[in-house]
Amino acid sequence: MQTINEYMAADHARCDQLYADGEAELLSGSFENGREKMLAFEAGMRRHFEMEEAILFPAFEEATGMTQGPTMVMRAEHVQMNGVLAQIKESLEIDDPDTTLGAGETLLMLIQQHNMKEEGMLYPMVDQQLTAQVPDLIQKMDAIE
């Protein structure tokens, strides 16, 4: 059976790949392809946040009673990441690849240390404490557009 950690880490890796593809295109100077891939990355990130904020975190908070704990910190970091994502989207609209790449680098550092904490602590806690609900949670998250 797939664990939450495996399922979510795979989605982190998928978003990472989308970013790397977009960055490579922008570095090589093909702006159109780069924009397309970066927008796919942006959509991927927003979908991932929704999986967590609409399904995973509420389930964790309900099961543990911890609403001021790790999920609160993760939500706050999502807000920061969303802010930088908005900057990326804006720079794509005005054809400013330098800013896209700079904001991307900044966002990537945020994402990586955020994911490290989720994969190292939060997801294992979910797997441990909500074991019976895992298949159902995965199914619900899969259904998100």
Next chain:
Amino acid sequence: MRSSGLSLDQAPPEDIPFRFFLTAPVFGLLAGSLILYRGVIVFSSSWHFETIALTHLITLGWIMMIMMGAFYQLVPVLAGGQVPWIALSRAVHFFMIIGILALAGGLIQISQLLFPVAISALLLAFTVFLTQLLTALFRVKANRPVVVAMRISLISLALAVSLGVLEIGAITGLWPPLIERSIVKNLHVTLALSGGIGGLIVGVGFHVIPMFYLSSPFPEKRAVWILRAGMFSLAAVSVMLLNSAGSALLFTAMLPGVTASIIFTLTVWQMLLKRKRKVVDATLRFWQIGLLAFPLSLLCLAAHLFWPDERLTFAFGLLFLMGFAATITNGMLYKIVPFLIWFHRFSTLVGKVKVPLLKDILPAKRTSGQLLQAALAMLTLLPGALLQIDWLVRAGAIFWLISSGWLFLNLIFAFRQKPVTND
């Protein structure tokens, strides 16, 4: 419940890692000045007091300073443990500075009275540091490879510091020598370098390459194997050294650890080559230089067992300390420092006001210039020490001074970035 009290927001106050990071290049400047002033004499004998002073300006002043700052910063992220009594870290930093200056001052024969100061200050600093970090790391239940590597590093450091203190006390006549000096020296160096420094760099290396360059993850089973082989060799070499074993036995004891180090190097190199991100930055180059210097340093160390020429010791020291450890820690600063500035000062302002990006906090052209100086220092000091050419050594010292000063200015530049308050 085990998870109670677990907060994911355990980063230390920004001044704690920064005070350690900013100090490193200052000791780099002191080390460079000593080489410039004394020239090739510092590469004449590894027993030479000035050589020992130089070594400790680099190991404690540069490498250990960055390692301490990194431990305080990274343990919450990589291991998920909270570092207790965090405010005491400021005292650790203060006593490290006093201790290193007193040790170096004593060794370059300013005054014998500095040795007791060095012993007390360094013991105090390390006792607090090690207690904080070992408490944090042994509370962590997860035995991820990075946690194991960090524990190996801290325990090796504890032993290395004890041996070092034992040795200073014996030199200054505070107490009689317990073990033969050459045994203490070899044990001290083995534990400090392979266990203390090597342990942390390897452990952190498991994670930061995938993080920064989106490479595939370091294979977990291989990481576990590397750490086991390293621990085995560390213990075996220590036992051999204590029993004054011959070269062949020592080499055999070293072999698993050396093999593990080479496998680590090749794996990370491969991960870098196959990284998903195509971007090339100074940190990547620093890692590549470090990964080249690492196996070369081990080659010199192994050769030294069978061909006991002091010049091989210096080649090992330069390659391991400056080429590998100082280079990789230098590169890491360029990733960690701008991010921490951004995280502490600007992350909460995102979306509200225009915030700088990492590239604005520390522009790439500032870092690549320093990288070149660091590489030139290595390329001149190495032949200078090997061929015993005084002017080459002094030229190397100048490159090293430029490199250290440049790093310092870069860190200060990043440190000065603050949100603009519009009133």
